[in-house]
Amino acid sequence: MADRRGRAPYRGSVTTLLVAAALRVEARALRRGLPRDAVLRTGMGPARSKRAVPAIVSRQPGAFAVAGFGGALTDDVAPGDVVVATEVRTADAVRACPSAPLLAAALRAAGLTVHTGPIQSADHVVHGAERAELAKAGAIAVDMESAFLADAAGDGPLAVVRVIVDTPSRPLVSPATVTGGFTAYQVLGRVGPVLAAWASAVRDRKILLAGPRSFCAGVERAIDIVDRLLVERDGPVYVRKQIVHNKKVVEELEERGAVFVEELDEVPEGATVVFSAHGVAPSVREEASTKQLDVVDATCPLVGKVHAEAKRFAKQGNTILFIGHAGHEETEGTLGEEPEHTVLVEEPSDVDNIQVPDPRRVSYLMQTTLAADEAEGVLGALRTKFPDLTGPNSDDICYATTNRQLAVRGVAGDSDLVLVVGSSNSSNSLRLVEVAEREGTAAYLVDGVEQVDLGWLRDVDTIGLSAGASAPHKLVDELVAALGGLGRLEVTERAVTRETVRFTLPKEVR
Numbered sequence: 163m164a165d166r167r168g169r170a171p172y173r174g175s176v177t178t179l180l181v182a183a184a185l186r187v188e189a190r191a192l193r194r195g196l197p198r199d200a201v202l203r204t205g206m207g208p209a210r211s212k213r214a215v216p217a218i219v220s221r222q223p224g225a226f227a228v229a230g231f232g233g234a235l236t237d238d239v240a241p242g243d244v245v246v247a248t249e250v251r252t253a254d255a256v257r258a259c260p261s262a263p264l265l266a267a268a269l270r271a272a273g274l275t276v277h278t279g280p281i282q283s284a285d286h287v288v289h290g291a292e293r294a295e296l297a298k299a300g301a302i303a304v305d306m307e308s309a310f311l312a313d314a315a316g317d318g319p320l321a322v323v324r325v326i327v328d329t330p331s332r333p334l335v336s337p338a339t340v341t342g343g344f345t346a347y348q349v350l351g352r353v354g355p356v357l358a359a360w361a362s363a364v365r366d367r368k369i370l371l372a373g374p375r376s377f378c379a380g381v382e383r384a385i386d387i388v389d390r391l392l393v394e395r396d397g398p399v400y401v402r403k404q405i406v407h408n409k410k411v412v413e414e415l416e417e418r419g420a421v422f423v424e425e426l427d428e429v430p431e432g433a434t435v436v437f438s439a440h441g442v443a444p445s446v447r448e449e450a451s452t453k454q455l456d457v458v459d460a461t462c463p464l465v466g467k468v469h470a471e472a473k474r475f476a477k478q479g480n481t482i483l484f485i486g487h488a489g490h491e492e493t494e495g496t497l498g499e500e501p502e503h504t505v506l507v508e509e510p511s512d513v514d515n516i517q518v519p520d521p522r523r524v525s526y527l528m529q530t531t532l533a534a535d536e537a538e539g540v541l542g543a544l545r546t547k548f549p550d551l552t553g554p555n556s557d558d559i560c561y562a563t564t565n566r567q568l569a570v571r572g573v574a575g576d577s578d579l580v581l582v583v584g585s586s587n588s589s590n591s592l593r594l595v596e597v598a599e600r601e602g603t604a605a606y607l608v609d610g611v612e613q614v615d616l617g618w619l620r621d622v623d624t625i626g627l628s629a630g631a632s633a634p635h636k637l638v639d640e641l642v643a644a645l646g647g648l649g650r651l652e653v654t655e656r657a658v659t660r661e662t663v664r665f666t667l668p669k670e671v672r
């Protein structure tokens with residue numbers, strides 16, 4: 163809520179934030195959301211910017227930002243949009259701004275339209291064909307100060323934000339005319355409090371990387387299968403359900419041509435279809451056979467093992483008590499194996515109500531991605547009620563789930579915050595968050611760096627990082643890189659084991 167003078171409320175410390183603004187109007191806009199002395203007017207153009215550097219350095223800001231108006235280099239970026247620099251460039255130098263994805267996310271959360279990319283700083287007003295040349299070189303916006311002021315940050319954190327006033331199709335007559343850019347002025351006013359939040363997240367930190375993390379052998383195999391089919395097959399490659407539970411993996415495969423469907427009725431007769439890593443019920447296989455689909459099965463071999471155990475127990479005449487989560491694809495697939503003989507058990511409190519034909523003939527199986535201690539609670543209750551309960555030859559909770567849970571537990575106790583990279587429908591990723599929370603540490607699940615809230619990082623010295631078995635390694639790398647833009651990082655890997663498991667590919671793609 164704004165105060166009586168229409169200023170945005172300021173939240174967070176600005177004791178170390180200094181924002182350089184070239185023009186009086188820019189400084190005025192920024193001061194709507196920041197204390198007056200957190201904004202320094204530095205003057206327009208390269209010469210004044212360079213002259214301002216010693217004054218900025220003498221104030222020893224812990225977090226230094228440049229903010230103001232800018233010009234877009236393509237018409238994809240509109241007046242009033244915000245550009246956060248991933249780097250600032252001059253004709254002969256480049257300075258990176260690694261925390262850009264975190265700052266951009268915070269600006270988006272504040273309701274602004276935000277683009278990230280290189281900003282070019284020129285020593286003159288850029289017009290016409292020169293805009294196109296700079297755009298061709300990859301820059302998305304242009305100004306006359308940012309890169310010349312960047313030296314003031316030294317090797318410390320730097321943020322550069324420009325609110326767009328002019329575009330190739332709506333060029334600026336003169337930088338001095340920006341007073342007319344009412345929308346840009348309003349938007350720049352909203353940038354100030356977000357820069358303050360960025361500054362409050364700035365500090366040197368320790369990162370504890372939980373090892374193992376990210377892709378397991380089953381996920382690598384499933385993605386490899388789709389990948390190879392996309393290269394080898396001429397026609398479309400359909401995938402029933404998400405191949406693995408990760409939004410970004412699915413988006414990337416979709417961009418390459420994979421067609422994700424919920425059910426086989428969306429797949430034309432005779433087409434190639436991949437079954438996801440979570441497995442399918444026999445009824446799905448029958449439907450595929452009826453439609454003469456060319457099936458390539460990416461079911462993880464460890465999930466396949468649970469299906470085989472279900473058939474074995476049912477053949478012995480046992481009732482199968484399946485410990486898992488209702489609605490999860492793996493649960494649905496396994497329940498579908500022997501539906502007449504299987505009962506789903508989600509919580510210890512479910513156990514009292516279970517009725518079986520013969521309490522001496524009961525076996526249990528588990529969803530592979532449960533938290534070990536969570537499954538232990540249900541299993542204990544089952545053993546108490548059914549003393550003759552039998553189980554699989556080995557525990558069904560898979561090696562990758564077990565290892566990732568042990569690893570996250572190994573870092574959570576020494577961390578102020580745990581971030582787990584994974585999608586919200588990824589069971590094993592959610593379990594990692596729960597494991598960290600059970601250690602008493604605040605933990606969040608994020609699809610990637612763009613979901614990290616700067617507020618979480620305030621007062622946090624040590625961050626534990628992990629990723630679910632379906633989340634690519636590169637997403638953790640991107641997160642570490644962005645955190646490195648908020649201060650120096652001491653990154654330590656804590657590995658509880660090294661994984662060497664590999665599964666062979668199905669014959670169709672070997």
Ligand code: SF4
Binds near residue numbers: 379439530631
């Ligand atoms: S988490 Fe385990 S069961 Fe699931 S795909 Fe990976 S290896 Fe297979």
